[in-house]
Amino acid sequence: MPSSRSAVAQVSMSCAVLRVLFLDDRETDILPIRHALESAGLPHTYRVASTGTQLRRALASSDWDIVICGDSVQELPALVSLQIVRELAPAIPFLLICESPRHEHADTLVKAGAQDYLQKDDLTRLPFVVLRELRTATERRTRMQTEFALRRSEERIRLAAGAASLGIWSYNVATNVIDWDAQCYAVAGIPAGTIITPELFESLIHPDDRARRREVLTEAIRQGSEAKMEYRLVRPDGGVRWILSHGRVYLDGDGTVREIVGVASDITDRKVAEQALRASEARFRGLSASSPVGIFQADLQANVSYTNPRLQEIWHMNEPEILGRGWTARIHPDDVSHLIEGWSDASSRGSSFEIEYRLLLPDGETRWIFGRSTVFFNEAGLPMGTIGTVDDVTNRRRAEESLRRSEKLAAVGKLASMIAHEINNPLEAVTNFIYLAETSSEVNKETQSYLRDAQHELQRVSQIATQTLQFHRQSNRQTRTAPSQLLESALALFARRLSEQQVTVERDFADVPAILIHASDIRQVLVNLLSNALDAMAGTPGKLRLQLRRVSTSADGTDRIRITVADTGPGMESAVKARIFDAFFTTKGEKGSGLGLWVSGEIIARHGGRIQIRSRKAESGGGTVISFTLPVNSFE
Structure with missing residues (x-):
């Protein structure tokens, strides 16, 4: 048995000063009790209540450590006192001090909730009883506080689970029953209160998911860890719900499973949204892959993160080469800064952007591109990046250029018609008059010489007008012709000159x-x-070299025929070469009209081809090479 001092020490640890409520109407009965407490070294304060009203007031006005009740209070019987204390302060210990060893009401009071009773003439046990009851009361209060906190915690969990649409479940191994809350029953479509056995629950799981669920659960039990899984529940009405379940395994001291507790959430809407997103992405990939225009995605600094196959085809690059700023490697040097600046400016303002620029392909060909981009935003309304399209508009640009040439040719045609009708007729008359004057016997030789010079110049003017008119009157009839036959037929016209000039072919x-x-x-x-x-x-x-080849130089893969005429003449200066295709520019003086190469260039362009010249000026070893290309199906 502990000593009085140790008892006092333990009580002092519980409370600095013991607060005692005496239920008695005689001070002579209270004094021995107080003396016993003081003798045991228990400091205390006290208050006396002798009526029910006083007792209620005392309980309401202060917190008491213990109630000590005498058995001789006339207006406040002990049983009534106990009932009031249990009603208003059930956690406070209640002790009865009675006259005789077997007070008639002592056992009744203990059964009704009193902690203990002592004889008035034997209070030696009082300090230990007080200590015991204080400790018990403290433990009881602690337990009640713990239980209250647990209930509060459970309530918070239920509220949080309800707000998050989480169902709470547990599996008790001993009872072999799964406990569900209302949310679990609602999701499964099972009437609340139905006893859920493992067999019943297994039958609700989609057949394709049962094996996987068992594997996850078995592994969690083996490791005594958390089990996380997704599976489908098939409701009695045939509906299917996707479930995300988190469970934790709790083991006994010997390592056997005692309980599994967890939460489950209905993720059907999320799964449906994910499936819709996958379908949408599949549609986008399909549309993107078959799109006739290039599609890209980039950030606001023009760093590309996605391209479709058509864009890669236009760029003649694969996607890894294009990503980031790799795509700029194909942009014509004169267009790069303008393109990047315009794109960045439009992106920073959150506006759309359109531009035409040039690509420079590895084979040296230039392609015209029309690009447009649109900014997309995040949920806060801030610009996040751009999506856009690119289209190869080279053919359109060529068509526009062809139209401009046609308009120019139409103007030339009008000029040619005017020359033919307004100039040729007067020229013919003047030529006849000069002829008559030249043959007149009255004209001296010097004048005849001047007239012959005039006749020569008039013939040159007539030749220029005739060439211009011939160019305007292009044949409307197209024929499928072998290029080699054209070369041979043209070459045959120069057979005598070739022989006279000793030119080999x-x-x-x-x-x-x-x-x-x-x-x-x-x-x-x-x-x-x-x-x-x-x-x-x-x-x-x-030496005259003639070459005929089939080549493919365009980005769209159009096959072309290339015809080359090369000579071993002295070549030409750069300044001459720069103007060689200009109308009325000639290096032949009075012998040349300056229309031959200009007309040739226009004819080739009208056929959708290109004409190029290479020449090097040198006294020996120079020469000029002129090549032109024609599409294999020029006018089909």
Whole structure:
């Protein structure tokens, strides 16, 4: 048995001063009790209540550590006192001090809730009883506080689970029953209160998910850890709900499973949204892959993060090469800064952007691109990046250029008609008058010489007008013609000049298909090029090289026929080469009209082709090479 001092020490640890409520109406009965407490070294304060009203007031006005009740209070019987204390302060210990060893009401009071009773003439046990009851009361209060906190915690969990649409469940191994809350029953479509056994629950799970769920649960039990899984529940009405379940396994001291507790959430809406998103992404990928225009996504600094196959085809690059700023490697140097600045400015303002710029492909070909982009925003309304499209508009640009040429040619045509009708007729009359004057016997030789010079100049003017009119009157009839036949027929016209100038001809003709062209126009081009080549080699023996090839140089893969005429003449200066295709520019003086190469260039452009010249000025070893290309299906 502990000593009085140790008892006092333990009580002092519980409370600094013991607060005692005496229920008695005689001070002589209270004094021995107080003396016993003081003798045991228990400091205390006290208050006396002798009526029910006083007792209620005392309980309401202060917190008491213990109630000590005498058995002789006339107006406040002990049983009534106990009932009041249990009603208003059930946690306070209640002790009865009675006269005789077996007070008639002592056992009744203990059964009714009194903690203990002592004899009035034997209070030696009082300090220990007080200590015991204080400790018990403290433990009881602690337990009640713990239980209250637990109830509060459970209530908060239920409220949080309800707000998050979480169902709470547990599996008791001993009873082999799964406990569900109302949310679990509602999700499963099972009447609340139905006893859920593991077998019943297993039958609700989709057949395709049962094995996987068992594997996850078995592994969690083996490790004594958390089990997280997704599975489908098939409701009695046939509906299917996706469930995300988190459970924790609790083990006994010997390592056996005691209980599994967890939460479950209905994620059907999320799964439906994910499926819709996957379907949407699949549709986008399909549309993107088959799109006739290039599609891209980039950040606000023009760093590309996605491209579709068509854009990669236009760029002649694969996606890893394009991503980031890699795409700028194909942009024409003169267009890069303008494109980036315009894009960045529009993106920072959150506006759309449209621009035409050029791509420079590895084979040297230039392609025109039309690009447009639109800014997309986050939930806060801030710009996040851009999506856009690009389209190869080279053919459109060529068509526009062809239209401009046609308009220019129409103007030239009007001029040619005017020349033909307004100039040729007067020229013919003047020519006749000069002829008559020249043959007149009255004109002296000096005047006849002047008249012959005038006649020559009039013939030159007539030739210029005739060439212009011939160019305007292009044949409307297209024929499928073999390029080699055109070359040979044009070359045959110069057989005598070739012999006289001692020019040898080298032919390098590949096997190429016949093409649909205005044959007479292309023959006119060849005649002009051959004539210029022979003029360049006049006075010295030379070599004329003719080449015919099928090539593919465009981004869209169009096959072309390339015809090349090369001479070994002295070549030309850079300044001359820069103007060689200008109308009325000639290096032949009075012999040239300056229309031959200009007309040739226009004819080739009208066929959708290109004409190029390479020349190097040198006294020996120079020469000029002129090539032009025609699409295999020029006018189909």
